[in-house]
Amino acid sequence: xxxxxxxxxxxxxxxxxxxxxxxxxxxxxxxxxxxxxxxxxxxxxxxxxxxxxxxxxxxxxxxxxxxxxxxxxxxxxxxxxxxxxxxxxxxxxxxxxxxxxxxxxxxxxxxxxxxxxxxxxxxxxxxxxxxxxxxxxxxxxxxxxxxxxxxxxxxxxxxxxxxxxxxxxxxxxxxxxxxxxxxxxxxxxxxxxxxxxxxxxxxxxxxxxxxxxxxxxxxxxxxxxxxxxxxxxxxxxxxxxxxxxxxxxxxxxxxxxxxx
Amino acid sequence: xxxxxxxxxxxxxxxxxxxxxxxxxxxxxxxxxxxxxxxxxxxxxxxxxxxxxxxxxxxxxxxxxxxxxxxxxxxxxxxxxxxxxxxxxxxxxxxxxxxxxxxxxxxxxxxxxxxxxxxxxxxxxxxxxxxxxxxxxxxxxxxxxxxxxxxxxxxxxxxxxxxxxxxxxxxxxxxxxxxxxxxxxxxxxxxxxxxxxxxxxxxxxxxxxxxxxxxxxxxxxxxxxxxxxxxxxxxxxxxxxxxxxxxxxxxxxxxxxxxxxxxxxxxxxxxxxxxxxxxxxxxxxxxxxxxxxxxxxxxxxxxxxxxxxxxxxxxxxxxxxxxxxxxxxxxxxxxxxxxxxxxxxxxxxxxxxxx
Numbered sequence: 001x002x003x004x005x006x007x008x009x010x011x012x013x014x015x016x017x018x019x020x021x022x023x024x025x026x027x028x029x030x031x032x033x034x035x036x037x038x039x040x041x042x043x044x045x046x047x048x049x050x051x052x053x054x055x056x057x058x059x060x061x062x063x064x065x066x067x068x069x070x071x072x073x074x075x076x077x078x079x080x081x082x083x084x085x086x087x088x089x090x091x092x093x094x095x096x097x098x099x100x101x102x103x104x105x106x107x108x109x110x111x112x113x114x115x116x117x118x119x120x121x122x123x124x125x126x127x128x129x130x131x132x133x134x135x136x137x138x139x140x141x142x143x144x145x146x147x148x149x150x151x152x153x154x155x156x157x158x159x160x161x162x163x164x165x166x167x168x169x170x171x172x173x174x175x176x177x178x179x180x181x182x183x184x185x186x187x188x189x190x191x192x193x194x195x196x197x198x199x200x201x202x203x204x205x206x207x208x209x210x211x212x213x214x215x216x217x218x219x220x221x222x223x224x225x226x227x228x229x230x231x232x233x234x235x236x237x238x239x240x241x242x243x244x245x246x247x248x249x250x251x252x253x254x255x256x257x258x259x260x
Numbered sequence: 261x262x263x264x265x266x267x268x269x270x271x272x273x274x275x276x277x278x279x280x281x282x283x284x285x286x287x288x289x290x291x292x293x294x295x296x297x298x299x300x301x302x303x304x305x306x307x308x309x310x311x312x313x314x315x316x317x318x319x320x321x322x323x324x325x326x327x328x329x330x331x332x333x334x335x336x337x338x339x340x341x342x343x344x345x346x347x348x349x350x351x352x353x354x355x356x357x358x359x360x361x362x363x364x365x366x367x368x369x370x371x372x373x374x375x376x377x378x379x380x381x382x383x384x385x386x387x388x389x390x391x392x393x394x395x396x397x398x399x400x401x402x403x404x405x406x407x408x409x410x411x412x413x414x415x416x417x418x419x420x421x422x423x424x425x426x427x428x429x430x431x432x433x434x435x436x437x438x439x440x441x442x443x444x445x446x447x448x449x450x451x452x453x454x455x456x457x458x459x460x461x462x463x464x465x466x467x468x469x470x471x472x473x474x475x476x477x478x479x480x481x482x483x484x485x486x487x488x489x490x491x492x493x494x495x496x497x498x499x500x501x502x503x504x505x506x507x508x509x510x511x512x513x514x515x516x517x518x519x520x521x522x523x524x525x526x527x528x529x530x531x532x533x534x535x536x537x538x539x540x541x542x543x544x545x546x547x548x549x550x551x552x553x554x555x556x557x558x559x560x561x562x563x564x565x566x567x568x569x570x571x572x573x574x575x576x577x578x579x580x581x582x583x584x585x586x587x588x589x590x591x592x593x594x595x596x597x598x599x600x601x602x603x604x605x606x607x608x609x610x611x612x613x614x615x
Binding site for chain 1: 404
């Protein structure tokens, strides 16, 4: 019995440790005070108003959506293509290539950021949306590759062979069989790519100009300039978005599981 | 009858490994041919090459006299049934069966009619709206079967289609497929490692071993007249006894066993006097008598064990030099261990096999 209690207490403390920062920041989103501290004098939505109507914040939200959408599209297409290509057993150094695709997950963002800035400057893409989207795509692609590879691994190769024998050309097999079966993986990859872009600060600092300030970047700089509760409101938006995203991922995974 | 499919000197290597070696095989239209052999004998590889999933390293595959090596799978017009069913999990049963018709640009109304007929043929009309995952293994395989037949393919290829089903269902499906074959006049190439399945269903059986066909013939031929030791042992159970040919007269040979006994046996290949050979004697062809009868072959033996197996009595015998097994009908009397008996069989019930 004591063992059970210890386990329970340990688990509770671990969870508390993980969510404590969220618990600390969220109520502040609804404060009426102008400074980011407890205690909260009274409740208000003024900081959400600020977020949506103050020029800097509104632009940051729009930028995040533009860059996030661009990154999602690009990373999903590239990552899916990579996962499909890596299925081919005849590719030399398949394992090595797969590792290369996953490298951005482990390489320090600062290192990638410096490299990105040098590279994009060479193409004249610094301080442009395209530049930021490319930079975000580099770190988002691994998530898509992992997610789609997982979905593809679950497809019985014979199902595709059967489709061929029934008269489907390779492109038709892809369109009617492979892609629909991999779709839950593609969808959750896309969602993860969007989340990655939304959250990304370090690369953005290196490659984005003042016109591409994303929400995360705006939070980062405003916390140094003036600690206004608008940051807490932005954090609230982030968490809400993340929960929605997580729900989408979980739902698409369970859809995948149900099909088997 | 003209040949419909011809494998012309087919060889297939996987890297340094030769899985099919210089193989020739002809199949006639409307025929049910089984490719029978242990795993790794090349039978499935041959089927995969016929379907177009694999390319032969050398040799040609001819369909109605034309080489189809360069024809991609989706243009070969062959229905394939896999052991794993390979149904489309994201489509309903009806959509699965409609798929090959959609690929051929058949009109909507016509598709509906033909899908209904194809599902009716396998008694699954009531389940058209279900997903494959909601069906039992046997039902899934019937969907796969109707999907492979609905577009009236030129050939139906089956890769151990019944391997995942339990025994009773498997035997029912064997009879169902045989019935469909006869009713629709299908040409079927059927891969299996189950010899009784091959004997039950086929017009002809090709016995595979190490990438080669050891023997091809009707079920009766491969069982009663095995051409090689491998065939004799792989199909059914047999007693193999070593001996030396003394004389050959027409289709019969006199063989002296190591024990000294003389046996008269039918010969299928060519053997010469002085040659060391094996005799294959099917256990169910051996009769046990207490007095020396007038059978042409009669070996003095002693019963070492006798096991009642429900439909037959299995008796183990020891002759001077080798053990023998006899399977006796259920009306046979018991033979307790230690009984001295004669094992009797005619010349036609045993067969000389060159080693």
